[in-house]
Amino acid sequence: MAVAAFIGLGANLGDRGAALQQALVSLAALPATQVRQVSPLYRSAPVDADGPDYLNAVAELATGLPPMALLEALQAIEAAAGRERLYRNAPRTLDLDILLYGDESIATPHLTVPHPRMGERAFVLLPLSDIAPGRVTPGQLAAVASQRIERTDTLLWPVAASR
DSSP states (O other): EEOOOOEEEEESSSHHHHHHHHHHHHHHTTTTTEEEEOOEEEOOOOOSSSSEEEEEEEEEEEEEEEEHHHHHHHHHHHHTTOOOSSTOOOOOOOOOEEEEEEOOOOOOOOOESSSSTGGGGGHHHHHHHHHGGGGHHHHHHHHTTTTTTEEEEEEEOOOOGGG
């Protein structure tokens, strides 16, 4: 049975747009997984980090993969994109995070869902609210209103390709 999983995508090194586009192609190729919808692209300043601006989006997947298998797949996609984990919040070629996995709460040493810092980050909440407005409260949006972020209206995933 497929679960709705919301994945945060981000990149601030290299050809960021191409990295996010390729990540979506890789997500769509995962077993028992379909990309349902993808938010428009956002440009944002790094949070708690240095480096160039990020490009961010959120994708909704319908997946039959269990949470840990999905996490492992995301990490493999990041590695294929040249992701290096030099230090916490280091600039990156690709970052993929499980934000929500159905209505599950997961707390393991390797995975916490809902994502523990998603409520503090405009680059997660704004694109998530574009594709799943019921998952974001007005209070959450107000709490991140001072963060520098710009919606680009660039679509990474054609609607026809996600069906």
